[in-house]
Amino acid sequence: MRRIGFLLPLVFGLALAQYKIGSHLPLTGSLSRIGTEMANGVRLAVEHFNATAPFKVELVLLDDESSPAKAVAAVERLVGRERVLGVTGGYGSNIIGPASEVAERARVPYITSGGLTRDLTQRGFRYFFRFTNVEGYAVVAADLIAQGFRAKRVALAHDDGAGGTDVARAVRAKLQALGLQLVFDSSYPGRSTDLKPLLEQIGRSGAEVLIFIGYENNYATALRGAQVVRPKVNAFVGLYSLITPSLIQDLGPLMEGVYGTEPWTNGSAPVALRAEEARFVRDYRGRFGQTPGYLAALGYVQTQILLNALKKAVESGSPTPEAVRDALATSQGETLVSAYRFDEKGDNVLYRTVVSQVQKGRGVPVWPKERAYGRWVYPQVPWTR
Amino acid sequence: MMELFLNALASGLAQGGIYALIGVGLALIFGAMHVVNLAHGEVLVAGALLAYLLAGAGLPLWGAILLGGGLGGLLGLGLYGLLLPVRREPPISSMVLTYGVALVILYGLVEAFGTDLRNLTYPAWVRPVHLGPIRLALGEIITLGMALLAVGGVAWFLKQSWPGLAVRALTQNREAAMALGISPLAAEALAFALGSALAGLAGALLVVVQPIAPMAAPLFTVKAFVVVVLAGLTSPLGVALAGLLLGAVEGLSALVNPAWGELVAFLTFVLMLLFRPQGLFGRRR
Amino acid sequence: MKERGLLWLLFALLLILPPFLDEYLRHLLVSSLTLALLAVGWNLLGGFAGQVSFGHAAFFGLGAYGAGILSKAGLDPWLALFLGGGVAFLGSVVALPILRLHGAYFALAMLAYAEVLRTLAILLEGLTGGAAGLFSIPGLYLPGVDFGAKLANLYVILGLLLVGVGVAFRVRYGPLGLGLAALGEEEAARAGGVPVFRLKAQALFLSAFFSGLAGAFQALYIRFLEPPYAFSLEWSVYPLVASFLGGRGTVVGPILGTLGLYLGAELGVKQVLERGYHIATGALVVLVVLFLRRGVFGFLEGRYAVVRPRG
Numbered sequence: 001m002r003r004i005g006f007l008l009p010l011v012f013g014l015a016l017a018q019y020k021i022g023s024h025l026p027l028t029g030s031l032s033r034i035g036t037e038m039a040n041g042v043r044l045a046v047e048h049f050n051a052t053a054p055f056k057v058e059l060v061l062l063d064d065e066s067s068p069a070k071a072v073a074a075v076e077r078l079v080g081r082e083r084v085l086g087v088t089g090g091y092g093s094n095i096i097g098p099a100s101e102v103a104e105r106a107r108v109p110y111i112t113s114g115g116l117t118r119d120l121t122q123r124g125f126r127y128f129f130r131f132t133n134v135e136g137y138a139v140v141a142a143d144l145i146a147q148g149f150r151a152k153r154v155a156l157a158h159d160d161g162a163g164g165t166d167v168a169r170a171v172r173a174k175l176q177a178l179g180l181q182l183v184f185d186s187s188y189p190g191r192s193t194d195l196k197p198l199l200e201q202i203g204r205s206g207a208e209v210l211i212f213i214g215y216e217n218n219y220a221t222a223l224r225g226a227q228v229v230r231p232k233v234n235a236f237v238g239l240y241s242l243i244t245p246s247l248i249q250d251l252g253p254l255m256e257g258v259y260g261t262e263p264w265t266n267g268s269a270p271v272a273l274r275a276e277e278a279r280f281v282r283d284y285r286g287r288f289g290q291t292p293g294y295l296a297a298l299g300y301v302q303t304q305i306l307l308n309a310l311k312k313a314v315e316s317g318s319p320t321p322e323a324v325r326d327a328l329a330t331s332q333g334e335t336l337v338s339a340y341r342f343d344e345k346g347d348n349v350l351y352r353t354v355v356s357q358v359q360k361g362r363g364v365p366v367w368p369k370e371r372a373y374g375r376w377v378y379p380q381v382p383w384t385r
Numbered sequence: 386m387m388e389l390f391l392n393a394l395a396s397g398l399a400q401g402g403i404y405a406l407i408g409v410g411l412a413l414i415f416g417a418m419h420v421v422n423l424a425h426g427e428v429l430v431a432g433a434l435l436a437y438l439l440a441g442a443g444l445p446l447w448g449a450i451l452l453g454g455g456l457g458g459l460l461g462l463g464l465y466g467l468l469l470p471v472r473r474e475p476p477i478s479s480m481v482l483t484y485g486v487a488l489v490i491l492y493g494l495v496e497a498f499g500t501d502l503r504n505l506t507y508p509a510w511v512r513p514v515h516l517g518p519i520r521l522a523l524g525e526i527i528t529l530g531m532a533l534l535a536v537g538g539v540a541w542f543l544k545q546s547w548p549g550l551a552v553r554a555l556t557q558n559r560e561a562a563m564a565l566g567i568s569p570l571a572a573e574a575l576a577f578a579l580g581s582a583l584a585g586l587a588g589a590l591l592v593v594v595q596p597i598a599p600m601a602a603p604l605f606t607v608k609a610f611v612v613v614v615l616a617g618l619t620s621p622l623g624v625a626l627a628g629l630l631l632g633a634v635e636g637l638s639a640l641v642n643p644a645w646g647e648l649v650a651f652l653t654f655v656l657m658l659l660f661r662p663q664g665l666f667g668r669r670r
Numbered sequence: 671m672k673e674r675g676l677l678w679l680l681f682a683l684l685l686i687l688p689p690f691l692d693e694y695l696r697h698l699l700v701s702s703l704t705l706a707l708l709a710v711g712w713n714l715l716g717g718f719a720g721q722v723s724f725g726h727a728a729f730f731g732l733g734a735y736g737a738g739i740l741s742k743a744g745l746d747p748w749l750a751l752f753l754g755g756g757v758a759f760l761g762s763v764v765a766l767p768i769l770r771l772h773g774a775y776f777a778l779a780m781l782a783y784a785e786v787l788r789t790l791a792i793l794l795e796g797l798t799g800g801a802a803g804l805f806s807i808p809g810l811y812l813p814g815v816d817f818g819a820k821l822a823n824l825y826v827i828l829g830l831l832l833v834g835v836g837v838a839f840r841v842r843y844g845p846l847g848l849g850l851a852a853l854g855e856e857e858a859a860r861a862g863g864v865p866v867f868r869l870k871a872q873a874l875f876l877s878a879f880f881s882g883l884a885g886a887f888q889a890l891y892i893r894f895l896e897p898p899y900a901f902s903l904e905w906s907v908y909p910l911v912a913s914f915l916g917g918r919g920t921v922v923g924p925i926l927g928t929l930g931l932y933l934g935a936e937l938g939v940k941q942v943l944e945r946g947y948h949i950a951t952g953a954l955v956v957l958v959v960l961f962l963r964r965g966v967f968g969f970l971e972g973r974y975a976v977v978r979p980r981g
Contacts, residue, residue, distance in 0.1 A: 073936070189642050197640050485956035654778075658768075
């Protein structure tokens with residue numbers, strides 16, 4: 001009797017995995033490094049959920065190959081054949097746009113933290129939810145400069161793509177609202193291999209702080225060029241995806257002292273969630289053999305939110321995509337990365353990022369004070385002035 | 386203003402050194418075999434990644450760079466071997482075959498190493514060097530020097546050594562060379578190996594001064610062709626000059642928008658092919 | 671003519687199947703049929719006229735941006751679709767001088783042409799939206815028909831492909847085709863009074879139009895464009911490889927090659943080799959070139975080709 005009793009929950013457990021959620025991420029292609037890390041976070045969230053929930057959820061993870069057309073195909077398969085109750089994932093606004101459209105048509109909720117452009121939440125969609133947004137970055141960065149550094153003159157440089165232009169717009173607005181002066185404000189072509197002329201002009205503009213928006217290759221090019229040009233600024237503040245393991249490894253001392261926003265780093269979680277954070281880091285290391293970065297944290301957190309909404313829908317008796325959507329629309333809370341509450345456009349109006357400074361080769365959260373782990377050093381740049 | 390201009394020009398020339406290398410490499414291959422080698426950029430990236438790995442593992446930088454070139458040579462030989470069966474086919478077959486090989490190399494590298502940017506940073510090499518109003522990173526100057534040295538070496542080799550002479554003869558007049566008893570196979574293999582070694586070397590040098598991602602490979606292939614067409618059928622020094630010219634144009638256009646530089650480069654490419662197929666320095670056939 | 675029979679069968683299948691397929695498969699078909707149209711267009715020049723172009727992304731991109739810009743400007747999307755093809759046609763008129771070149775030089779010059787257009791798309795920001803691209807392009811529309819779903823789009827691209835195939839057939843087995851085939855011995859042809867350049871030009875114009883049509887459709891389907899996407903090397907290489915694999919001298923070859931490559935990768939190889947199927951494609955190309963000189967469907971060329979394709 002006992003032996004059978006032991007088997008029964010197992011059998012029922014397998015039989016009960018009738019709830020599915022889906023995810024599409026760039027596991028191959030130009031964004032593969034980002035996609036694979038996010039995917040790990042998503043997987044871990046599902047595993048943690050299954051360990052404590054009364055039912056099992058199955059994750060269907062598909063590769064969108066960093067391509068809009070393949071992402072559309074992936075989501076078609078998820079909402080069509082796999083009949084998922086929700087979709088978590090996507091990276092890159094140009095991919096999330098078409099992909100989430102498919103989910104919207106199929107009336108399946110879609111949650112993401114991989115695309116910052118404004119028009120993603122301007123489409124009047126009911127099923128689209130975005131955890132991160134540009135305001136969350138701009139506000140925190142601007143605050144640090146105005147209240148932390150107490151600087152007055154700022155230079156702003158951004159890549160000319162859709163994402164960079166969008167973020168720059170938000171940053172510009174926040175800086176002006178805080179009464180700071182933009183002494184230099186320009187875009188640069190995303191494909192540039194030499195940013196020395198740009199840095200030269202910034203050096204001559206009289207700026208105290210440089211806010212630099214771009215992708216990894218832009219940061220690398222800029223920081224290398226800055227070693228030669230040595231612009232006379234007091235701080236280099238990069239926005240998204242600056243403090244990454246590969247850049248820190250490759251650029252080494254060229255990164256010392258730069259600021260970058262990180263949605264999450266180990267130790268930046270709100271105090272009340274430190275235990276959960278420790279568990280996340282420990283289990284991630286055990287499962288994937290490396291330390292999680294903020295991409296993994298984002299994948300983890302957005303999936304958590306989706307799964308909690310799913311749980312609500314199941315418990316209320318109607319495990320349908322519509323019910324999951326309604327649960328998402330009314331949910332709010334705190335996560336390792338940020339607080340959340342979605343407005344009617346699906347935007348997380350409570351999103352706030354964290355600014356870290358690279359100190360001794362590691363990103364140390366320094367702003368805002370509630371999330372800080374260390375103290376910032378200002379003025380400091382990786383080149384001698 | 387003048388300072389800005391000179392600095393942009395200097396940066397462009399430094400980049401042009403790399404173009405000179407890959408241009409000379411491709412010119413060797415194209416000259417000897419008339420094969421449109423679409424895998425040239427992939428060989429460059431392979432050399433870059435090898436150098437990155439070896440240097441990261443602790444090998445002295447020069448060793449890593451030379452081995453990057455060596456890998457290029459090996460890949461060139463392999464590619465040549467695959468091309469042997471299709472020698473008698475129309476050129477399109479060879480072209481498509483090199484494309485297939487390029488795919489395998491590129492995605493093989495991506496599979497093994499990911500799409501990350503790779504970049505070697507040596508503090509000494511990143512330091513600025515002042516030459517009057519011009520400020521360049523030491524690394525940029527060194528890579529330019531190395532590139533020109535390599536090109537000079539190839540030029541010497543082609544003029545002063547027997548195997549080199551064979552390759553040159555083959556390039557200039559295939560029938561006559563064969564009539565003189567020069568084995569086309571050996572000479573072609575040499576040209577391919579040497580040309581690809583230069584590409585691998587270029588990649589290894591590049592990874593020290595610039596972030597390189599595997600996905601940038603096709604771009605380098607295209608640029609190499611621009612250089613070759615710009616120069617025409619001429620000595621390595623002529624091709625090198627064309628490479629530097631391309632770099633200079635790109636560098637100056639960076640002041641406005643790099644897209645301008647690319648526009649000028651490709652437009653010149655097309656116009657050259659149409660109105661001056663012998664290039665800037667070649668002789669009319 | 672057995673080739674015609676094969677084509678009718680193919681179209682009948684593609685006409686009947688879609689209502690029974692799910693959205694995912696329908697989307698795959700739309701994508702692959704768009705590529706097929708591009709390949710058929712490419713083959714008019716690269717297969718029938720023997721001028722292998724490595725830059726048909728130029729025409730694809732011109733069609734895409736043409737349709738995209740016109741549609742965003744408020745023009746009726748159906749009109750924008752065909753005018754997109756027209757823009758590509760105009761682009762081929764500009765490229766006419768390039769036709770004087772041969773072999774590798776022609777191929778590379780076309781590649782350069784595509785790159786020139788790509789950089790222009792970046793620089794002419796006011797017109798094309800620059801590097802940031804064009805968003806939310808108004809797509810095809812018919813009252814009562816849901817173009818958000820894949821079915822309607824599928825039938826549109828199928829219709830376009832039908833037209834393309836019809837034209838390709840006329841070219842291949844009509845007077846133009848015979849003339850082009852004579853280009854196999856160009857000097858003799860010229861001596862014989864064949865207007866070599868005029869024939870090639872006609873092939874170029876038609877090739878550009880249909881490749882542009884494919885691009886225009888893509889723009890109205892995906893509804894988002896940016897220069898590296900519209901002028902991507904993909905659009906230049908895919909039709910070349912597909913036609914090569916499928917048989918360049920035929921009408922059906924490019925279609926079979928495209929469907930085989932695309933659907934084979936999506937439904938077959940990808941399920942097994944989760945990543946790295948590009949490597950398989952590359953290896954396949956190498957093997958085909960080495961061992962199947964006339965293409966996987968080469969028997970079609972051998973058995974049914976009235977005239978041999980020019981090398």
